């Protein structure tokens with residue numbers, strides 16, 4: 001669905017950089033005083049809204065339902081406990097230094113997230129998103145990506161060259177076009193003198209070249225093209241030490257004392273003069289509220305939002321999403337298979353296997369044993385953590401053979417549909433359906449933007465809410 005939205009131009013490939021943060025002088029120079037803002041949710045949108053408002057001295061309080069801040073930005077380390085909505089509990093047994101980005105893991109270079117990492121001083125390193133020496137696993141076979149690409153491009157080029165030479169494209173091409181096309185295909189498909197595909201140095205495997213029929217039978221074209229997408233193309237980046245370094249930096253700037261964890265908002269009332277947010281220990285009164293709760297959860301919290309808005313908030317399309325962190329005592333993918341980072345795309349229900357982009361040649365390392373969505377994720381969500389692990393290991397063995405089970409030290413599986421206070425990996429379809437501003441209540445979150453399931457969307461929506469509040473606060477004082 002997101003790919004289709006991208007093809008239609010509905011998913012942005014750049015973000016606006018024209019943003020002037022609120023300044024303390026905006027108030028002091030005009031004799032006005034900063035207002036009170038209550039923020040619901042300490043995910044990226046909530047923390048970013050607080051961070052931006054504090055630049056102008058707003059009086060900010062954040063209520064967060066979970067015990068931990070960060071929302072979907074979740075990095076799991078040894079000792080962390082994960083309890084799911086159904087009650088299943090896992091305690092991560094990862095060794096010192098191992099971490100698992102159970103939510104976001106990569107950042108594209110054009111995303112606002114990069115600007116925040118720079119501003120907050122979060123060190124970055126390359127995230128190897130695509131690796132030509134990783135595999136395409138299809139119909140029981142693991143083929144190096146470079147080989148699958150070379151063979152597919154080669155055979156398609158040969159077919160097109162034949163069609164052109166047999167006159168099948170004469171209605172579309174001039175004689176010059178035809179010459180240019182054949183030159184292009186020679187290079188694009190590494191065709192020989194006779195415009196036939198006979199392999200070449202782009203392939204990683206010395207074995208026999210598959211027939212055109214075999215190549216067309218791979219049937220996972222996505223595996224050959226996904227890393228060309230605007231949000232997947234290299235170079236991509238990750239914070240050194242874990243994605244939650246961004247959360248840590250935001251919290252350090254906002255101040256822990258402004259964040260009340262384990263405090264879900266239970267009622268939100270806009271009285272016209274202020275907003276009253278009730279929680280189990282009392283209420284917070286503020287001039288404005290920024291609600292960054294997932295929309296499907298906000299729809300269930302009693303509030304003064306118009307009924308039609310509540311109805312729309314509950315109408316998004318929820319995607320399940322799952323990830324499995326596998327910690328190994330030996331980096332066999334580097335030592336035995338020469339894979340340093342990147343992804344093996346598969347036609348199995350694990351979706352893909354991710355190899356780590358850091359710690360090369362260290363003794364231990366953590367693979368992502370599945371990263372799947374929708375029905376595939378739901379199938380794993382329904383299992384116990386032990387059964388998820390077993391199912392994923394069986395699938396991984398098909399890609400890597402028996403070594404996939406050897407040297408495994410520990411694992412943690414993450415089910416986003418079963419994550420309390422989040423309940424989905426993403427909520428799609430509400431952009432342009434729900435307005436951001438409702439009286440004194442402002443909504444924010446990735447789901448309000450064209451960048452659903454990207455932190456960049458959460459940052460963008462937070463900035464928009466902050467600018468709207470600030471403009472109004474300067475008028476209302």
Ligand SMILES: Cc1cc2nc3c(=O)[nH]c(=O)nc-3n(C[C@H](O)[C@H](O)[C@H](O)COP(=O)(O)OP(=O)(O)OC[C@H]3O[C@@H](n4cnc5c(N)ncnc54)[C@H](O)[C@@H]3O)c2cc1C
Nearest residue numbers: 041043044045065071072104105106265445446453454455
């Ligand atoms: C598996 C996965 C992979 C991803 N991959 C990437 C990636 O590679 N790169 C990237 O940039 N992004 C990625 N994302 C998306 C990214 O995590 C999100 O876009 C971003 O974290 C959303 O931030 P948010 O603040 O909008 O929402 P959330 O993080 O969902 O925050 C909402 C907060 O509201 C809190 N809350 C809920 N109910 C209440 C209540 N009643 N009162 C108070 N608080 C409440 C929740 O506990 C939560 O902390 C991924 C996400 C997932 C799940």
